[in-house]
Amino acid sequence: MKILSFGHALPKRTVTNAELTQFLDTSDEWIQAHTGIESRHIMTGKETLSGLGAKAAKMALDRAGLKPEDIDYILCSTTRGEMTFPATACLIQARIGATCPSLDINAGCTGFLYAMDMADALLESGRVNRLLIVCAEQVSRLTDWTDRSTCVLFGDAAGAAVCERGDSLKTVRVSAEGDAKLLHAWASGGNCPFDDRIPEEQPLYMNGQEIFKFAVTRSCRDIESVMEICDLTPDAVDYFVLHQANRRILDAARTRLKQPVEKFPRNIATHGNTSSACIPVLLSEMAEDGRLQRGQTLVLSAFGAGLTTGAALLQY
Ligand code: ACO
Numbered sequence: 636m637k638i639l640s641f642g643h644a645l646p647k648r649t650v651t652n653a654e655l656t657q658f659l660d661t662s663d664e665w666i667q668a669h670t671g672i673e674s675r676h677i678m679t680g681k682e683t684l685s686g687l688g689a690k691a692a693k694m695a696l697d698r699a700g701l702k703p704e705d706i707d708y709i710l711c712s713t714t715r716g717e718m719t720f721p722a723t724a725c726l727i728q729a730r731i732g733a734t735c736p737s738l739d740i741n742a743g744c745t746g747f748l749y750a751m752d753m754a755d756a757l758l759e760s761g762r763v764n765r766l767l768i769v770c771a772e773q774v775s776r777l778t779d780w781t782d783r784s785t786c787v788l789f790g791d792a793a794g795a796a797v798c799e800r801g802d803s804l805k806t807v808r809v810s811a812e813g814d815a816k817l818l819h820a821w822a823s824g825g826n827c828p829f830d831d832r833i834p835e836e837q838p839l840y841m842n843g844q845e846i847f848k849f850a851v852t853r854s855c856r857d858i859e860s861v862m863e864i865c866d867l868t869p870d871a872v873d874y875f876v877l878h879q880a881n882r883r884i885l886d887a888a889r890t891r892l893k894q895p896v897e898k899f900p901r902n903i904a905t906h907g908n909t910s911s912a913c914i915p916v917l918l919s920e921m922a923e924d925g926r927l928q929r930g931q932t933l934v935l936s937a938f939g940a941g942l943t944t945g946a947a948l949l950q951y
Contacts, residue, residue: 636755636766637801638951639701641919641927642694643794644687645906646676652787659783666787671882675790675907677775684717684793685726688771691795692731694919695767699797703733706797707763710753711739712746712770712911714940715777715820723771733767743818744878744939745809746770746911747794751935751947752807758800769795772910777820779838788880790907794915806864807947808857817842817849818940850880850938851887857946858888858936865948869894871932872948874921878937879903879913888936900926910939927951 651674652663666672678687688711696703711724716739718726724737742749750768757763774789820839854877862869869875869892877885882903889899902917909916914935921927929951936946 636751636758636798637803638949639797639799640695640698641794641796641915641922642691642696642698643792643912643916643919644690644694645916646678646682646687646791648677648679649674650677655787659781659787661783661787669883670788671901671903672788672907673904676792678773678791684713684771684773685723685730687791687793688723688727688769688795689730691771691793691915691919692727692767692769695795695797696731698922701765701797703731706733706765706767707735708757708766709733709735709737710750710766710768711737712742712750712768713739713772714741714743714746714910715773724769727769727771742809742811742911742939742943742945743941744880744908744910744913745937745941745943745945746939747914748807748935748937748945748947749809749943751804752809752945754798755804755807758798765797765799767795767797768915769793770911770915772912774908774910777839782838784843785839785841788908790909792906792909792912792916794912794919796915796918803950805948805950806861807945808861809943809945810857811941811943814942817845818942847881847884849942850884853938853944854884854888854936854946855891857944858892858934861934861946861948867932867948872934873898873931874926875899875934875936876914876917877935878939879906879917880908880938911937913937
């Protein structure tokens with residue numbers, strides 16, 4: 636497959652670290668030193684996840700010079716959709732005025748890589764000519780806003796990509812190591828009178844230090860693996876576009892690959908971790924400011940709940 640364009644959308648409300656100190660035992664210094672985050676965007680008021688996703692989708696369609704009817708399939712990556720059903724993909728489909736099959740996937744923060752893998756298979760099968768990927772994430776709804784060790788890390792956003800058949804994706808690798816111990820969020824329990832085992836809805840739990848180690852080892856492994864498959868060295872790659880979970884994770888990968896800081900673009904300072912939206916939002920911003928150019932070689936890599944990981948190498 637090849638990617639024709641990217642789009643993104645952010646909630647209007649920006650929340651700074653200083654604002655968090657008004658109700659949490661934390662500080663701007665701690666958050667910046669431990670994560671690299673200065674602020675994040677949080678959905679408020681009448682903003683909806685499908686509205687945010689539709690805005691990102693429209694930007695990607697406009698940039699590709701396409702209309703909603705040109706799209707044959709919508710894949711939406713979301714860790715918690717706007718509703719349990721319909722799928723957020725269907726809500727986005729209705730908002731943009733498309734008529735194609737639409738469904739959600741959940742591969743945690745690795746969702747964009749999983750969506751690329753599925754898009755590649757659908758396009759290669761010949762059943763689909765053009766496909767829209769939307770990563771729409773409202774992580775602010777999953778976190779416990781009294782838990783300083785998690786709520787400071789996340790933000791809300793949507794990123795989108797329009798794909799069609801082509802050969803710019805050189806390889807994509809995804810993996811899962813089913814394990815809920817280190818990172819999970821329970822689904823809502825319901826009130827079935829015959830089942831007393833249904834857990835109450837509980838917010839996101841994360842063992843930060845173990846996830847940190849997992850992230851560094853698996854990301855480096857995946858990045859090296861896609862470069863090896865394509866017979867490329869790190870010097871031949873223009874950008875390493877990584878999941879924006881923690882600046883220290885990005886620095887650890889960069890140091891291991893011995894690459895300059897400009898080759899590891901980041902928006903974590905202003906967006907925080909927006910789960911599967913991180914990578915398409917960042918690529919869309921890079922397209923906007925001119926850093927992303929046709930022909931460049933990109934390595935993408937992400938990790939997240941599942942535990943899942945993924946990496947891809949493409950010539951944009
Ligand atoms: N403000 C002030 N102090 C804090 C805060 C905070 N916001 N959060 C934790 N602390 C304290 C802890 O209580 C601890 O205090 P103690 O020593 O008195 O017990 C101290 O800071 C150090 O805590 P650590 O957990 O060791 O801090 P660390 O440097 O490991 O940073 C962090 C924590 C940022 C969570 C880091 O481990 C991390 O980024 N891990 C990876 C997370 C990740 O990648 N998640 C992505 C997957 S999830 C997803 O994407 C949906």
